[in-house]
Amino acid sequence: MFTIKEFEDFPIILVNDFLPDNMIDNLYVVLKEYEEKFNIPNWNSKDKSNSKKMSLCMGKDIWFPFICKEENENITHKVPSAIYDFIENYLFHQGLIEFFKYSSHDIFRVIPSQGPDGRFHIVSYGNGDYYNWHKDTSLAEGALLYGSSPSRNILFTFNLTLCKSNNLSGGDTLFMHNNKSLKIPFTNNSLVIFPTIINHAATKIVFKKEESWENNRFSLQFWMAGTQNFCTENIKELRW
Numbered sequence: 532m533f534t535i536k537e538f539e540d541f542p543i544i545l546v547n548d549f550l551p552d553n554m555i556d557n558l559y560v561v562l563k564e565y566e567e568k569f570n571i572p573n574w575n576s577k578d579k580s581n582s583k584k585m586s587l588c589m590g591k592d593i594w595f596p597f598i599c600k601e602e603n604e605n606i607t608h609k610v611p612s613a614i615y616d617f618i619e620n621y622l623f624h625q626g627l628i629e630f631f632k633y634s635s636h637d638i639f640r641v642i643p644s645q646g647p648d649g650r651f652h653i654v655s656y657g658n659g660d661y662y663n664w665h666k667d668t669s670l671a672e673g674a675l676l677y678g679s680s681p682s683r684n685i686l687f688t689f690n691l692t693l694c695k696s697n698n699l700s701g702g703d704t705l706f707m708h709n710n711k712s713l714k715i716p717f718t719n720n721s722l723v724i725f726p727t728i729i730n731h732a733a734t735k736i737v738f739k740k741e742e743s744w745e746n747n748r749f750s751l752q753f754w755m756a757g758t759q760n761f762c763t764e765n766i767k768e769l770r771w
């Protein structure tokens with residue numbers, strides 16, 4: 532059963548033991564199915580600041596909706612049902628929604644009224660990989676999960692970390708806010724939720740012995756979108 536905690540000095544929510552085993556298994560089926568499609572992160576959007584991000588992430592990533600130019604398929608058919616299940620039934624679980632409503636950081640209280648649209652991003656980290664400091668404010672090209680309008684912005688990141696290996700060291704998540712920093716040590720099956728404008732990083736992952744791809748450290752992120760109004764009214768205090 533998951534437990535939820537909030538940090539006083541950081542608008543960050545930490546959920547431990549988040550998913551039941553069957554949901555984790557379903558997500559691993561998706562990871563395995565798309566193993567060959569993970570690629571070096573590509574932030575080629577019109578916003579030039581994004582290009583800097585290329586060198587920050589040492590892992591390999593994949594986006595959903597998944598865009599495959601060669602196959603030219605309908606992207607909306609490319610989101611596995613396990614991902615929708617994860618977002619709708621777990622990230623928007625009534626236990627979490629209830630917590631958001633009464634969060635001590637006002638910013639989270641509006642999540643329930645926005646609904647679960649956004650994008651889905653997965654990073655796979657092998658031995659030696661890390662993700663240097665960054666914000667999740669740029670939206671890589673492509674549609675949102677429910678095909679909604681471009682007037683929505685990415686506002687929150689829900690980040691689930693998974694790793695089956697017991698031989699992992701590092702892979703912690705770091706946050707920076709108002710000149711303070713916070714380290715959340717890597718824990719399998721834990722979820723952090725934060726406004727996308729908070730600087731964060733994942734420390735170098737070291738496996739003490741060689742591991743198979745399936746034993747990599749995975750970061751599964753739902754980048755939640757909200758309306759412009761919501762954005763300007765509620766997030767300005769965080770200097771969007």
Ligand SMILES: O=C(O)CCC(=O)C(=O)O
Nearest residue numbers: 654662667704732733750
């Ligand atoms: O691996 C992590 O925990 C963080 C990943 C991340 O920040 C990102 O992909 O934007």
Ligand SMILES: [Fe+2]
Nearest residue numbers: 665666667731
């Ligand atoms: Fe990030």
